[in-house]
Amino acid sequence: MTEGAKPRRWTLRGAHTEYTVAVPEHGRWLELVAWGPHGVSDGPSPVEYTGPVPFLTAGDAAPVEYATDAVRPFTGADLVVETDTGDRRIALGYVDADGTEGRLAVTFADPVTGLRAVVHYEVPAGTDVVSRWVELTNTGSAPLRLVRAGTAGFCVPTPHGARLSYQWGQWAQEFQLDHVDLGHGGFTVGSAQGVPGHLYLPWLAIRDQTEPAGPTWGVALAWTGSWEISAERDTGGLTRVRAGRHLVDGPLDLPAGDRVTLPTVSGAYSPDGLDGLARVWHTYQRRLAGERLTPRPVLYNSWEATYFAVDAENQLALARIAADLGVETFVVDDGWFVGRDDDTGGLGDWTPDPAKFPAGFDAFVKEVRGLxxxxxxWVEPECVNPRSTLYAEHPDWVYAVEGRPLTPIRNQYLLDLGRPEVAEFVHSTVDGLLRRHDIGYLKWDFNRPRTEPGRVGPDRGAGLAAGGRIDLDGAHVANLHRIYEQLRRDHPHVLIEACAGGGARTDLAMAARADVFWPSDNTGPLDRLAIQYGFLHANAPHLLSSWVTDSPGLFDPRPRSLAFRFVLAMAGVLGIGADIRHWTPEQRAEAARWINRYKEIREIVMHGTVRLIGGPDQPRCAVQYTAPDDSTVVVLAWHTGRLDGAGLLPSRPVRLPLAGLDPASVYRHDAVRYSGSHLASVGLPVRWSAEHDAELVVLRRD
Structure with missing residues (x-):
C-alpha cells in the first residue's frame, strides 16, 4: 500500500492492477479514484462526477465505497442503521486510517450514536483481487439495528452502457452463464435460502457494452448464507455494484458494546474480458487453497450404481473393478448407515448399518484400502429425518416457528446449526467418524434450504442479543465455517467435497474451506458441458469435481461417447460414477487408458493457466491449460453440434485458436509440429465424426 501526493489517498497494488481510494476534504465518505491496470490512477479519475445533481444529493452520484443512507438516500445505500427510537440516516465521519503493504483499514464514526465503522481492504500477494469487509462497533449506550448490512459498493465506469454477466440455474442446471445489457436502472440476484442456492451464483461481471472482450470487472461474495448482489447504472455512466448479506430474518441487532463483522466481498479486474477475469479468480482461489493445493485423486463414487441399496458385497464388487481401472479413492455415497434404505429415514443416526456390513464396517474399509x-x-450432518432416533430425542433442534407446522423437503428437516449443542453434535459426529474409521475423503452434502425462520424450546434464546432477535443465518454460517476449519486442522489428510444437492453451496468462503465442489447432480455429458463452462468462469479447476457416468442429460439427452465423457470429466477433478460392473472389457480398457492419461496431465489442469475457447453453444468448444513453465499445453475439446455431412461432403477440420503461446516457438503433438504463430492465428485442427466427438491434445514445446 502506497500513499499518494494528496492527503487521505491510498493505492493498493496487485500483481498487475491497482485500486486507489481517497477521503474527500469533507470527510463524509471514502470514494474510489481508479481501479484497473498499474498506473490507472495517474490521471483524472474515470469515475469522478462533475456538475450539479438536481433532486439528488452529492453522495447519490459520487463513487462512494461504503455508504449509509445519509450519504446515498435515493440511489442505494450499503448500510442502513436504525436507533431504538426508529430514527435512521446515520452519518459517518472520517477518523483515521492504517495501512501496510497490501492492506488498508479506514475508520469512520458517528458522533451521535457512537457507531464506529472500519472499512478493510486486502490485496493478497500475487493476485489481482481486492477483498473488502467492514467491522461495525456500537460504542454508544443505546442499541442499534442494522436494517441493511451490505459489505461494499464497487464502482465501474460504463460510459456506453453496462454489460452484466451472471450465472443462473436450478437443480441439475447450475452455472448457466448469461448476459444482460443495462442502459439505465438496476439488476439484482441473490438467495433467501440460507445457502448461496441453485438459482444464482454470488458472482457478477461488468463490462462496457462497446468492449465485450476488453476491460472487465468482477464481484464475488464469500458468504455461505443468504446474499444479494445488485448493480445500478446511473445517468452519468457509472455502474455501482452493491454486495453483501440478505437479511432474511429481519434487522441485525447491535447492542451497546457489541461488534459485528460483515462478510468479505472481493473485486477482480482483467483487461481481457470474461476469459481473463476467470484466470484472475483462478489465481485467487489457488492462493486460498494454499498448501492443500495437492493433486486431487481419481475417485469412484457409488451413488449412481447402487443408490440407497448399499451393502458390502456390491460396494466391494465396484471397488475391485475401480482399482483395476486405476482409481485412487473409493467413495461410498448415501445409504451406508442405519435406517437408510430410502430418503425417509436415517439422517441423524450416523452409525454404519451392521446388516449391510456383516463383517463390520472397519473390515469393509480395510478391504477397500487393501485394493x-x-x-x-458421504454425510449430510446438518439434516435429520423425522423417522430417526435423533429427531425423537431432540425435536427442538430443528428450525421451527412456535405453533406452526414444519415444512419437510426431501423428507427431512434442517438442524439449527447456530445452537451450540447442535454445532457440537455435528462436529463430534463427523470428527468421530474420521477418528474411528480410516477415511481419507469426505463428501459433505446439504439437500434442503431453510424454510422456518425461528427456534423453539426452552433455550430458544441461545445466541440471542439482549432484547433482540436471533441472527439464524449468521449463526448457522459461522458454525459451519468453524466446523470445516476444525476438521481440516485435526484431519489434514482428509479431502472435503462440498455439495448441496449439486452446486447450491458455492461461494468464496467455501472455496477457502473445502477442497472440491460438486457442481451438479446432473452428470449427462452435454448438460454437464454447459455447467462446467459456467463453473470455470468463476472457479478454478481444482474445485471442479466431475464424473464419468451412464446418465443421459436431463436437458440435452443426445448420446456421447465414453471418450467424450472422460475428456469432459478431465477438465477438473476426474471421477467415475457409472455402474462399471456392466461395462464391457473394451470399455474398462478404454477407461483405464483415459485415467492414465489424466494422471499425466492433472498437475497442468490444476496449476495451469486456463483459457476458454468458444462455448457449449458454439461449433468450437475447448479448454486450454498452459503449464506454469510454458513447456506443455493441454487442450480438451468437444464436439457440441451437428456433423454437417462429415464424410459425405467437402469439409475442413474445426480450428481451435490457442493463446498465450510464444509465436516463434515450435509445439509438437506426436509427429505433428506447429509454430506458436500458427496455433494462435490459424488454430489447432480437430476433425469430428460420428465416432470421434472429443479430443485430448498435449503439445510439447521444443
Missing amino acids: GMNFGL
Whole structure:
C-alpha cells in the first residue's frame, strides 16, 4: 500500500492492477479514484462526477465505497442503521486510517450514536483481487439495528452502457452463464435460502457494452448464507455494484458494546474480458487453497450404481473393478448407515448399518484400502429425518416457528446449526467418524434450504442479543465455517467435497474451506458441458469435481461417447460414477487408458493457466491449460453440434485458436509440429465424426 501526493489517498497494488481510494476534504465518505491496470490512477479519475445533481444529493452520484443512507438516500445505500427510537440516516465521519503493504483499514464514526465503522481492504500477494469487509462497533449506550448490512459498493465506469454477466440455474442446471445489457436502472440476484442456492451464483461481471472482450470487472461474495448482489447504472455512466448479506430474518441487532463483522466481498479486474477475469479468480482461489493445493485423486463414487441399496458385497464388487481401472479413492455415497434404505429415514443416526456390513464396517474399509485405494464417505450432518432416533430425542433442534407446522423437503428437516449443542453434535459426529474409521475423503452434502425462520424450546434464546432477535443465518454460517476449519486442522489428510444437492453451496468462503465442489447432480455429458463452462468462469479447476457416468442429460439427452465423457470429466477433478460392473472389457480398457492419461496431465489442469475457447453453444468448444513453465499445453475439446455431412461432403477440420503461446516457438503433438504463430492465428485442427466427438491434445514445446 502506497500513499499518494494528496492527503487521505491510498493505492493498493496487485500483481498487475491497482485500486486507489481517497477521503474527500469533507470527510463524509471514502470514494474510489481508479481501479484497473498499474498506473490507472495517474490521471483524472474515470469515475469522478462533475456538475450539479438536481433532486439528488452529492453522495447519490459520487463513487462512494461504503455508504449509509445519509450519504446515498435515493440511489442505494450499503448500510442502513436504525436507533431504538426508529430514527435512521446515520452519518459517518472520517477518523483515521492504517495501512501496510497490501492492506488498508479506514475508520469512520458517528458522533451521535457512537457507531464506529472500519472499512478493510486486502490485496493478497500475487493476485489481482481486492477483498473488502467492514467491522461495525456500537460504542454508544443505546442499541442499534442494522436494517441493511451490505459489505461494499464497487464502482465501474460504463460510459456506453453496462454489460452484466451472471450465472443462473436450478437443480441439475447450475452455472448457466448469461448476459444482460443495462442502459439505465438496476439488476439484482441473490438467495433467501440460507445457502448461496441453485438459482444464482454470488458472482457478477461488468463490462462496457462497446468492449465485450476488453476491460472487465468482477464481484464475488464469500458468504455461505443468504446474499444479494445488485448493480445500478446511473445517468452519468457509472455502474455501482452493491454486495453483501440478505437479511432474511429481519434487522441485525447491535447492542451497546457489541461488534459485528460483515462478510468479505472481493473485486477482480482483467483487461481481457470474461476469459481473463476467470484466470484472475483462478489465481485467487489457488492462493486460498494454499498448501492443500495437492493433486486431487481419481475417485469412484457409488451413488449412481447402487443408490440407497448399499451393502458390502456390491460396494466391494465396484471397488475391485475401480482399482483395476486405476482409481485412487473409493467413495461410498448415501445409504451406508442405519435406517437408510430410502430418503425417509436415517439422517441423524450416523452409525454404519451392521446388516449391510456383516463383517463390520472397519473390515469393509480395510478391504477397500487393501485394493490400493483411499476410502471416502458421504454425510449430510446438518439434516435429520423425522423417522430417526435423533429427531425423537431432540425435536427442538430443528428450525421451527412456535405453533406452526414444519415444512419437510426431501423428507427431512434442517438442524439449527447456530445452537451450540447442535454445532457440537455435528462436529463430534463427523470428527468421530474420521477418528474411528480410516477415511481419507469426505463428501459433505446439504439437500434442503431453510424454510422456518425461528427456534423453539426452552433455550430458544441461545445466541440471542439482549432484547433482540436471533441472527439464524449468521449463526448457522459461522458454525459451519468453524466446523470445516476444525476438521481440516485435526484431519489434514482428509479431502472435503462440498455439495448441496449439486452446486447450491458455492461461494468464496467455501472455496477457502473445502477442497472440491460438486457442481451438479446432473452428470449427462452435454448438460454437464454447459455447467462446467459456467463453473470455470468463476472457479478454478481444482474445485471442479466431475464424473464419468451412464446418465443421459436431463436437458440435452443426445448420446456421447465414453471418450467424450472422460475428456469432459478431465477438465477438473476426474471421477467415475457409472455402474462399471456392466461395462464391457473394451470399455474398462478404454477407461483405464483415459485415467492414465489424466494422471499425466492433472498437475497442468490444476496449476495451469486456463483459457476458454468458444462455448457449449458454439461449433468450437475447448479448454486450454498452459503449464506454469510454458513447456506443455493441454487442450480438451468437444464436439457440441451437428456433423454437417462429415464424410459425405467437402469439409475442413474445426480450428481451435490457442493463446498465450510464444509465436516463434515450435509445439509438437506426436509427429505433428506447429509454430506458436500458427496455433494462435490459424488454430489447432480437430476433425469430428460420428465416432470421434472429443479430443485430448498435449503439445510439447521444443
